[in-house]
Amino acid sequence: MVDLSVELGPLVLRNPVLSASGTYGHGLEMCHFTPPEEIGGLVSKTVTLLPRAGNEAPRIAETEVGLLNSIGLENKGIDHYVADVLPDMARADTIVVTNIGGESPDDFREMAARLDGEAAIDAFEVNLSCPNVQGGRLPFATDPKTAREVIAGVRAATSKPIFAKLSPNVARISDLALAVEDGGADAITAVNTVLGMALDWRSARPGIATVQGGYSGPAIKPIALRCAWDCARSVSIPVIGCGGIATADDVLEFLVAGCTAIQLGTACFADPALPGRLVRELAALLAEAGIADVKTIIGTVRDGREILASSGAGSPARARETSNEEGLGAR
Numbered sequence: 001m002v003d004l005s006v007e008l009g010p011l012v013l014r015n016p017v018l019s020a021s022g023t024y025g026h027g028l029e030m031c032h033f034t035p036p037e038e039i040g041g042l043v044s045k046t047v048t049l050l051p052r053a054g055n056e057a058p059r060i061a062e063t064e065v066g067l068l069n070s071i072g073l074e075n076k077g078i079d080h081y082v083a084d085v086l087p088d089m090a091r092a093d094t095i096v097v098t099n100i101g102g103e104s105p106d107d108f109r110e111m112a113a114r115l116d117g118e119a120a121i122d123a124f125e126v127n128l129s130c131p132n133v134q135g136g137r138l139p140f141a142t143d144p145k146t147a148r149e150v151i152a153g154v155r156a157a158t159s160k161p162i163f164a165k166l167s168p169n170v171a172r173i174s175d176l177a178l179a180v181e182d183g184g185a186d187a188i189t190a191v192n193t194v195l196g197m198a199l200d201w202r203s204a205r206p207g208i209a210t211v212q213g214g215y216s217g218p219a220i221k222p223i224a225l226r227c228a229w230d231c232a233r234s235v236s237i238p239v240i241g242c243g244g245i246a247t248a249d250d251v252l253e254f255l256v257a258g259c260t261a262i263q264l265g266t267a268c269f270a271d272p273a274l275p276g277r278l279v280r281e282l283a284a285l286l287a288e289a290g291i292a293d294v295k296t297i298i299g300t301v302r303d304g305r306e307i308l309a310s311s312g313a314g315s316p317a318r319a320r321e322t323s324n325e326e327g328l329g330a331r
């Protein structure tokens with residue numbers, strides 16, 4: 001029997017597989033495909049203070065290898081979430097994470113304050129990284145100072161664990177990771193969608209009404225893996241990998257890169273039963289490899305830090321100073 005349990009700050013998850021925000025309803029909509037008790041946690045769609053109608057249609061375009069979306073954080077607002085969604089989530093036998101969104105640091109703080117007393121919520125995921133609001137600009141996830149301010153505000157408003165969801169659309173994600181860790185985040189979710197665009201040359205029309213949107217699916221896995229690895233080597237808090245994950249091998253790649261858990265997103269649209277199945281496949285793969293505890297593979301990537309550590313040179317900070325942008329290279 002393989003031990004799949006992992007720890008995300010103060011939370012103990014039965015396994016490292018969570019749903020990704022916006023791809024699995026608020027969680028229980030999918031319970032006939034994957035019972036909540038089979039997975040590590042459910043992350044809600046982003047909830048905001050006021051209801052949001054979302055962006056103009058078309059809001060989704062399928063591309064050759066992935067999905068482009070620009071939903072615009074459509075949701076019915078916090079009052080509806082508390083009255084109509086949370087009572088059901090209290091029945092979910094898994095970790096319940098509420099993803100919160102806002103247009104200002106004050107919005108985020110108020111969301112956390114109003115939801116802090118809700119017993120059904122185990123943690124907040126702070127959506128610093130939606131690419132589809134405010135004309136495609138990324139005010140929170142691209143500026144370390146603002147990202148820190150948002151997280152510090154949420155930290156002051158709640159004692160629940162906080163996951164900070166970062167964007168890949170930045171030059172150096174480690175700066176953002178350090179900023180949110182400093183602001184008081186308990187974990188980092190790396191990453192949200194990659195900015196992209198689709199168009200039909202005959203009609204000259206973009207695939208989605210906002211022209212640019214968030215690109216997801218298997219094609220972004222290498223980008224997400226690089227971001228997650230860079231975050232994990234830069235901070236001491238746990239990292240939750242997200243982006244293009246679709247198989248149990250993908251899950252293990254993110255764990256070896258340094259992630260403590262992962263989220264499944266776009267792949268669930270094609271197969272909502274995937275989260276439960278991947279947990280079973282994960283256990284089988286580890287058993288086959290003779291690994292009894294999934295925690296033992298976290299961060300075992302041979303990126304050069306192990307050489308520095310064995311030579312005595314080796315703090316993570318020292319490894320970062322020594323490495324170039326691509327890392328030290330596998331040895």
Ligand code: SIN
Binds near residue numbers: 022069070129130131
């Ligand atoms: C959206 O609602 O536009 C997508 C959510 C996100 O990327 O955070």
